[in-house]
Amino acid sequence: MASKNGSKELMSLLQYMKDTRLDNSEIKVKDERLIELDRIVSEVKESEEWEAVEMNILEVGISNGEMKKLVGVSENT
Structure with missing residues (x-):
């Protein structure tokens, strides 16, 4: 992603979407919504x-x- 403009939450979500891991170093904000999304993604991946x-x-x-x-x-x- 070339542009880093925008809210930190949005940039973190977009980075998470590129690499669906919470330990992704590009994620700057790990708020409760992103953590919940990761839980859901992990659950789906395991199904x-x-x-x-x-x-x-x-x-x-x-x-x-x-x-x-x-x-x-x-x-x-």
Whole structure:
């Protein structure tokens, strides 16, 4: 993120969204809202549903790569 203008809370939220860890050194304000968000994110990441979503994303990515190979699209296009 190039600009650091704005409230410290907003900048901290945006930094958290880039790297969803509270020990992210770019986070300047760890207020109760960010801590609650981290709790929710951690809960979702640990769920079986999230694992299924991750696998689905992987499958789509692999499928897209296979489609590119079939139609002869190069990686540099």
